[in-house]
Amino acid sequence: xxxxxxxxxxxxxxxxxxxxxxxxxxxxxxxxxxxxxxxxxxxxxxxxxxxxxxxxxxxxxxxxxxxxxxxxxxxxxxxxxxxxxxxxxxxxxxxxxxxxxxxxxxxxxxxxxxxxxxxxxxxxxxxxxxxxxxxxxxxxxxxxxxxxxxxxxxxxxxxxxxxxxxxxxxxxxxxxxxxxxxxxxxxxxxxxxxxxxxxxxxxxxxx
Amino acid sequence: xxxxxxxxxxxxxxxxxxxxxxxxxxxxxxxxxxxxxxxxxxxxxxxxxxxxxxxxxxxxxxxxxxxxxxxxxxxxxxxxxxxxxxxxxxxxxxxxxxxxxxxxxxxxxxxxxxxxxxxxxxxxxxxxxxxxxxxxxxxxxxxxxxxxxxxxxxxxxxxxxxxxxxxxxxxxxxxxxxxxxxxxxxxxxxxxxxxxxxxxxxxxxxx
Amino acid sequence: xxxxxxxxxxxxxxxxxxxxxxxxxxxxxxxxxxxxxxxxxxxxxxxxxxxxxxxxxxxxxxxxxxxxxxxxxxxxxxxxxxxxxxxxxxxxxxxxxxxxxxxxxxxxxxxxxxxxxxxxxxxxxxxxxxxxxxxxxxxxxxxxxxxxxxxxxxxxxxxxxxxxxxxxxxxxxxxxxxxxxxxxxxxxxxxxxxxxxxxxxxxxxxx
Amino acid sequence: xxxxxxxxxxxxxxxxxxxxxxxxxxxxxxxxxxxxxxxxxxxxxxxxxxxxxxxxxxxxxxxxxxxxxxxxxxxxxxxxxxxxxxxxxxxxxxxxxxxxxxxxxxxxxxxxxxxxxxxxxxxxxxxxxxxxxxxxxxxxxxxxxxxxxxxxxxxxxxxxxxxxxxxxxxxxxxxxxxxxxxxxxxxxxxxxxxxxxxxxxxxxxxx
DNA sequence: CATGAATGAGGATTCATTCAT
DNA sequence: CATGAATGAATCCTCATTCAT
Numbered sequence: 048x049x050x051x052x053x054x055x056x057x058x059x060x061x062x063x064x065x066x067x068x069x070x071x072x073x074x075x076x077x078x079x080x081x082x083x084x085x086x087x088x089x090x091x092x093x094x095x096x097x098x099x100x101x102x103x104x105x106x107x108x109x110x111x112x113x114x115x116x117x118x119x120x121x122x123x124x125x126x127x128x129x130x131x132x133x134x135x136x137x138x139x140x141x142x143x144x145x146x147x148x149x150x151x152x153x154x155x156x157x158x159x160x161x162x163x164x165x166x167x168x169x170x171x172x173x174x175x176x177x178x179x180x181x182x183x184x185x186x187x188x189x190x191x192x193x194x195x196x197x198x199x200x201x202x203x204x205x206x207x208x209x210x211x212x213x214x215x216x217x218x219x220x221x222x223x224x225x226x227x228x229x230x231x232x233x234x235x236x237x238x239x240x241x242x243x244x245x246x247x248x249x250x251x252x253x254x
Numbered sequence: 255x256x257x258x259x260x261x262x263x264x265x266x267x268x269x270x271x272x273x274x275x276x277x278x279x280x281x282x283x284x285x286x287x288x289x290x291x292x293x294x295x296x297x298x299x300x301x302x303x304x305x306x307x308x309x310x311x312x313x314x315x316x317x318x319x320x321x322x323x324x325x326x327x328x329x330x331x332x333x334x335x336x337x338x339x340x341x342x343x344x345x346x347x348x349x350x351x352x353x354x355x356x357x358x359x360x361x362x363x364x365x366x367x368x369x370x371x372x373x374x375x376x377x378x379x380x381x382x383x384x385x386x387x388x389x390x391x392x393x394x395x396x397x398x399x400x401x402x403x404x405x406x407x408x409x410x411x412x413x414x415x416x417x418x419x420x421x422x423x424x425x426x427x428x429x430x431x432x433x434x435x436x437x438x439x440x441x442x443x444x445x446x447x448x449x450x451x452x453x454x455x456x457x458x459x460x461x
Numbered sequence: 462x463x464x465x466x467x468x469x470x471x472x473x474x475x476x477x478x479x480x481x482x483x484x485x486x487x488x489x490x491x492x493x494x495x496x497x498x499x500x501x502x503x504x505x506x507x508x509x510x511x512x513x514x515x516x517x518x519x520x521x522x523x524x525x526x527x528x529x530x531x532x533x534x535x536x537x538x539x540x541x542x543x544x545x546x547x548x549x550x551x552x553x554x555x556x557x558x559x560x561x562x563x564x565x566x567x568x569x570x571x572x573x574x575x576x577x578x579x580x581x582x583x584x585x586x587x588x589x590x591x592x593x594x595x596x597x598x599x600x601x602x603x604x605x606x607x608x609x610x611x612x613x614x615x616x617x618x619x620x621x622x623x624x625x626x627x628x629x630x631x632x633x634x635x636x637x638x639x640x641x642x643x644x645x646x647x648x649x650x651x652x653x654x655x656x657x658x659x660x661x662x663x664x665x666x667x668x
Numbered sequence: 669x670x671x672x673x674x675x676x677x678x679x680x681x682x683x684x685x686x687x688x689x690x691x692x693x694x695x696x697x698x699x700x701x702x703x704x705x706x707x708x709x710x711x712x713x714x715x716x717x718x719x720x721x722x723x724x725x726x727x728x729x730x731x732x733x734x735x736x737x738x739x740x741x742x743x744x745x746x747x748x749x750x751x752x753x754x755x756x757x758x759x760x761x762x763x764x765x766x767x768x769x770x771x772x773x774x775x776x777x778x779x780x781x782x783x784x785x786x787x788x789x790x791x792x793x794x795x796x797x798x799x800x801x802x803x804x805x806x807x808x809x810x811x812x813x814x815x816x817x818x819x820x821x822x823x824x825x826x827x828x829x830x831x832x833x834x835x836x837x838x839x840x841x842x843x844x845x846x847x848x849x850x851x852x853x854x855x856x857x858x859x860x861x862x863x864x865x866x867x868x869x870x871x872x873x874x875x
Numbered sequence: 876c877a878t879g880a881a882t883g884a885g886g887a888t889t890c891a892t893t894c895a896t
Numbered sequence: 897c898a899t900g901a902a903t904g905a906a907t908c909c910t911c912a913t914t915c916a917t
Contacts, residue, residue, distance in 0.1 A: 084381060089889090090891060100898060101892085101900060104892095105891095106897070111891060167381065173293060174378075181437065208454065215434060216427040216455070219426035220422065243416045250459075251458030312910080317908080318909090499794075504887060513902080515904060515905090516888085518888095520901070524887075524888080581795055587707060588788065626868060629845045630844070630865075633842075634836065634841060637836045637840025638833065654830075657833045658833060662837070666871075711912060712879095715879095720877080720878090723879065723913085724876085724877055727877075731913075732911095
């Protein structure tokens with residue numbers, strides 16, 4: 048049953064992604080939100096940015112909320128896919144964690160619009176949307192848990208630590224650093240922070 | 255000159271705090287926002303909760319935005335004052351950090367309305383308000399920096415670490431843990447998490 | 462250049478006039494203001510009178526002020542167009558002046574709503590709107606000046622008189638008579654006053 | 669009966685005028701309205717300008733409308749008293765008319781605040797107030813009628829003219845010239861316009 | 876007489892969504 | 897599929913007036 052629902056969603060997303068206007072609108076939303084701010088990114092602005100009529104939006108999305116969730120879903124996919132590749136690459140848990148941090152910083156460094164949207168603008172959405180965003184984020188956090196557990200099992204990380212707390216520390220740290228960087232309007236290089244972050248976090252986790 | 259300005263502000267805040275209706279409205283705002291959500295906490299709801307007329311709000315606050323900033327300012331004051339007392343108490347930097355974490359968790363544990371407002375609702379405000387909130391938060395972060403620097407100077411903490419990154423790790427971790435706790439609707443005890451958090455963070459920072 | 466700007470405005474106005482809802486709302490505004498008074502003619506009342514939704518108003522007008530200015534602009538156009546036809550009709554300046562007075566009284570006599578709005582209600586608007594209204598009125602006053610100057614040049618009118626003062630006398634007289642008529646709730650026939658007014662004014666101006 | 673009512677009002681006004689705060693508030697209202705505009709001259713601003721508390725206003729005036737009407741009443745008194753003196757001075761009707769025009773221009777020239785208030789700001793009041801103002805103005809217009817009738821009876825003025833129309837011409841002309849002068853921010857001397865105005869109006873009226 | 880803190884009614888405007896074409 | 901004109905609900909703030917002191 049659960050599997051059927053999962054496959055159903057996969058099919059839905061694939062169908063959507065194949066329709067050119069779907070991604071066109073998602074990308075337009077990222078730009079419109081980044082340039083105008085969350086509350087000033089009206090549906091009409093997103094439509095204009097996407098080069099379609101206002102009404103067309105509603106052929107691809109249930110409502111405005113659905114656009115925002117789709118933005119997060121589609122863009123989060125990049126993180127998750129990269130992270131899955133990292134996990135499969137068969138190195139140590141420490142290496143995987145380091146690569147994850149680098150990946151996180153690299154993806155957001157390379158797309159300032161996306162960074163502004165995920166770190167600042169999308170957080171202005173109401174509680175309901177944020178709960179849905181969090182459930183999308185969960186996929187990413189589960190992969191992070193896998194790395195942590197792997198490290199604990201093979202003795203790289205402290206075997207007595209609480210995985211949930213550790214995960215919240217790693218994600219909270221990465222997120223806070225990224226948000227501060229966006230708020231400071233990218234005045235310094237985010238990727239250069241990675242070594243210092245790795246050192247601190249590995250220190251915290253190490254056996 | 256700087257001192258005069260400082261005293262001026264102290265006087266302003268004291269004058270405000272002494273007017274009973276000022277704090278009455280601030281407290282009502284916390285409850286109204288926590289119960290209705292940021293965007294559904296209309297001025298009239300706050301007024302009704304405070305037991306005053308709508309117009310009375312505007313005798314004490316410039317506009318709705320000013321209420322929100324005052325909420326953060328007044329409530330953040332509790333954290334800052336506690337933290338200042340902790341710093342003066344003359345223990346080790348590690349102890350101070352531990353007490354800071356406990357204080358943070360304790361204050362938010364004891365006022366679930368406040369926790370909901372600071373962790374979820376107030377973040378929905380627009381960029382302008384968030385910038386003002388951040389400048390209030392800075393006071394708190396400066397005190398955290400003091401603890402970290404003290405620990406580095408007396409050899410408790412790693413003397414080669416980047417203070418800004420370390421501060422972002424500590425605050426990001428505490429904030430993420432608190433936010434998750436609020437999102438999970440306080441289903442577990444936040445204060446019980448403190449020992450595990452301390453251990454991880456001290457591990458990360460230690461010399 | 463000037464001509465291009467002029468044509469541009471003509472095109473803008475023609476485009477507007479051709480949209481049926483534009484004039485529908487302008488006409489509704491005249492009725493709503495005449496019946497409810499300036500300050501009681503809420504946008505929602507104008508919309509209801511026009512048979513459109515409140516929001517529709519804002520597809521055709523920038524704001525409420527813009528409705529009021531457009532009312533004056535569109536209705537003043539009738540005076541100006543008639544007056545231009547009168548001037549072209551090639552009679553003596555005295556005749557033209559007489560016809561202008563008749564035209565002024567006739568137009569306002571035939572539309573009591575409009576008379577109330579221009580003579581009483583629109584004057585309650587703030588200084589900013591009144592300045593814009595005055596600049597629209599200027600067009601009318603320039604045509605009046607043309608008549609006066611023509612009469613002075615061809616010896617019909619006193620060649621030593623001050624044109625500005627003469628124009629203010631003519632317009633002030635017409636305006637005062639019309640306003641008094643409106644304030645007396647049209648209890649007598651405005652057009653019947655024309656011969657007496659002509660006689661007095663021509664007497665004042667004659668060589 | 670009518671006389672009793674009249675005496676009653678005289679007594680009321682005399683009582684009021686003797687109370688120092690009454691005129692203090694009236695004068696403050698003129699300044700507050702001239703400096704802030706009609707709609708921005710809140711009761712609290714008038715009170716502050718008069719150096720009294722908001723509530724004190726209501727010990728001397730029924731409501732805000734009453735202040736405005738009193739302003740007009742008290743200030744109009746200057747015109748009427750001057751005009752009564754002119755009429756008694758026993759010269760020809762033409763002379764009286766000339767002196768009236770000069771008086772009108774002189775009083776408003778010498779008090780720019782008052783000129784702004786009577787010519788621009790007070791006209792923004794609602795229809796109801798304007799009707800009351802007009803009934804106060806009537807006293808002034810009756811005196812003007814007396815001059816015109818005197819001139820018609822003694823052969824100075826055209827004996828076939830309509831007194832009401834003639835009065836509206838004289839007042840409309842004076843009023844329009846004064847209003848234009850105020851709108852042009854007193855950039856020229858109002859009193860210098862008097863000779864040209866007299867000439868035109870006497871020409872219009874002459875037998 | 877005088878004060879001034881408190882009251883609370885009232886309205887322009889925005890923008891997500893629909894539906895006839 | 898695509899359009900875009902039309903909809904209408906929903907809210908912050910001002911300010912004349914009151915009344916307890």
